[in-house]
Amino acid sequence: MVSLFAIPLAIPVLISSCATVKEYQKGKLNDAEMVLGTRKIQKTEMSFQSYREGASGANGGKTGGGCGCN
Amino acid sequence: MKKICLVLAGLYLNLLAGFAQSATPPDSTQYKSRKLTLEEINLVSSYYHQDGNNSSVTGGIGSEKLTDFANIIDVKFAKYDKRYHKHSFTFEAGIDSYTSASSDQIDSKANSSASSHDIRIYPSLSWSVENEIKGTGFGLNVSASTEFDYKSFGFGASFSKKSKNNNREFGIKAQAYLDKVSLILPVELRTGSVAGQEDDHHYPATPRNSLSGSLSYSQVVNQKLQLLFLLDLAWQNGYLGLPFHRVYFNDNTLKAESLPGTRFKIPIGVRANYFLGDKIVIRSFYRYYHDDWGITAHTADIETAIKITPFFSVAPFYRYYHQTAAKYFSPYQAHTAADPYFTSNYDLSKFESHFVGAGFRAAPPKGVLGNSHFSMIEIRYGHYMRSNNFNSNIISLNLKFK
Numbered sequence: 001m002v003s004l005f006a007i008p009l010a011i012p013v014l015i016s017s018c019a020t021v022k023e024y025q026k027g028k029l030n031d032a033e034m035v036l037g038t039r040k041i042q043k044t045e046m047s048f049q050s051y052r053e054g055a056s057g058a059n060g061g062k063t064g065g066g067c068g069c070n
Numbered sequence: 071m072k073k074i075c076l077v078l079a080g081l082y083l084n085l086l087a088g089f090a091q092s093a094t095p096p097d098s099t100q101y102k103s104r105k106l107t108l109e110e111i112n113l114v115s116s117y118y119h120q121d122g123n124n125s126s127v128t129g130g131i132g133s134e135k136l137t138d139f140a141n142i143i144d145v146k147f148a149k150y151d152k153r154y155h156k157h158s159f160t161f162e163a164g165i166d167s168y169t170s171a172s173s174d175q176i177d178s179k180a181n182s183s184a185s186s187h188d189i190r191i192y193p194s195l196s197w198s199v200e201n202e203i204k205g206t207g208f209g210l211n212v213s214a215s216t217e218f219d220y221k222s223f224g225f226g227a228s229f230s231k232k233s234k235n236n237n238r239e240f241g242i243k244a245q246a247y248l249d250k251v252s253l254i255l256p257v258e259l260r261t262g263s264v265a266g267q268e269d270d271h272h273y274p275a276t277p278r279n280s281l282s283g284s285l286s287y288s289q290v291v292n293q294k295l296q297l298l299f300l301l302d303l304a305w306q307n308g309y310l311g312l313p314f315h316r317v318y319f320n321d322n323t324l325k326a327e328s329l330p331g332t333r334f335k336i337p338i339g340v341r342a343n344y345f346l347g348d349k350i351v352i353r354s355f356y357r358y359y360h361d362d363w364g365i366t367a368h369t370a371d372i373e374t375a376i377k378i379t380p381f382f383s384v385a386p387f388y389r390y391y392h393q394t395a396a397k398y399f400s401p402y403q404a405h406t407a408a409d410p411y412f413t414s415n416y417d418l419s420k421f422e423s424h425f426v427g428a429g430f431r432a433a434p435p436k437g438v439l440g441n442s443h444f445s446m447i448e449i450r451y452g453h454y455m456r457s458n459n460f461n462s463n464i465i466s467l468n469l470k471f472k
Binding site: 018019020021022023025026028029031032033034035036037039040041042043044045047048049051052053054055056057058059060062063064065066067 | 144224
């Protein structure tokens with residue numbers, strides 16, 4: 001449980017240590033390979049993993065329900 | 071505990087204050103069409119095959135052979151309103167066609183054919199509105215899913231806020247699924263009165279409700295690195311097992327799986343994407359998961375996209391997963407009559423898994439095969455190995471049209 005509290009506490013520290021990146025400097029960040037969200041092609045992979053594993057969620061997908069999965 | 075909660079609440083309020091900004095008048099020099107326009111169409115198809123020898127339908131022994139052919143289409147439209155707010159509408163429909171060797175063992179009548187072939191259909195509709203000046207977004211979604219023994223209705227809402235310099239984004243989401251599980255028992259556990267209903271395929275159904283809340287926070291660290299933090303809190307209640315899962319006890323008696331009527335899950339994850347040099351993108355993900363059934367799991371994922379050209383990339387990936395067993399799991403003939411809850415579902419057992427494969431992505435500026443509307447093609451293959459002799463393969467294809 002300690003780790004659950006560590007991340008929210010770390011976020012303000014992280015913000016203060018980040019550089020300000022202007023729009024014209026975001027060429028690499030805006031590359032299609034740099035997308036932070038789940039890619040569409042991984043949708044069916046995430047689906048089978050939610051059926052075959054006890055854990056789910058925190059990956060942009062479902063945390064349970066909506067199908068006969070765990 | 072109260073002090074910790076107050077400190078956390080204070081930190082989050084500080085965080086939100088960082089997103090506060092005054093509204094700027096719309097840029098009237100930039101023309102944006104107010105007509106509803108088609109933004110993109112995505113087609114995703116995948117073929118999945120698995121095999122193992124711990125089927126929960128037959129009490130933790132027997133074939134787990136299963137194939138699934140999935141096809142999903144999503145169509146996204148967008149338009150701007152009078153106030154230059156962008157409205158997006160996405161319609162998605164999916165259809166899975168699967169065959170399962172173990173489901174054949176419930177009863178010859180229980181599924182749609184002797185080889186246990188069934189179809190799952192799942193449409194969804196979502197709407198979102200984005201204020202590009204203030205950096206705020208709001209969305210709603212509804213979804214449904216139907217297959218022979220399971221029906222689902224889902225709905226949700228989301229809100230997001232970007233910082234003034236677009237380097238940070240905070241998101242919050244609430245989602246609910248109101249599902250119905252058909253009570254299809256293994257044939258030897260059925261009573262006469264229920265058997266009469268089964269002839270008409272009218273099985274009694276029982277609810278399963280799933281509610282979840284999600285927080286996300288993304289941060290640009292520098293020109294090459296960005297992070298995403300995700301926290302979900304999920305609560306389920308109702309019938310959380312599956313009635314056709316057999317459990318054989320140590321005295322050789324047989325019952326249907328029985329699990330608690332509630333489950334609380336806390337998954338927390340972080341993604342980090344880093345552009346190494348000019349041709350390599352490293353995508354990484356870690357998730358910690360814990361629930362009140364006793365499962366604790368760790369997931370670590372790394373994927374390296376190598377840009378052969380600016381528009382073609384190859385991305386090998388590796389995913390490691392480990393979980394502890396649920397308190398209610400025991401293998402075939404290991405449960406005792408004193409156990410209040412019992413399952414022999416190996417998806418809830420202790421195991422580790424490795425998932426390895428590669429993806430290929432091409433998005434030429436003039437379109438795939440010279441067709442300017444065919445903007446992207448991606449193919450991905452993965453091989454999954456579980457420590458309890460379960461293996462699977464999946465191959466997926468994504469075509470994007472604009």
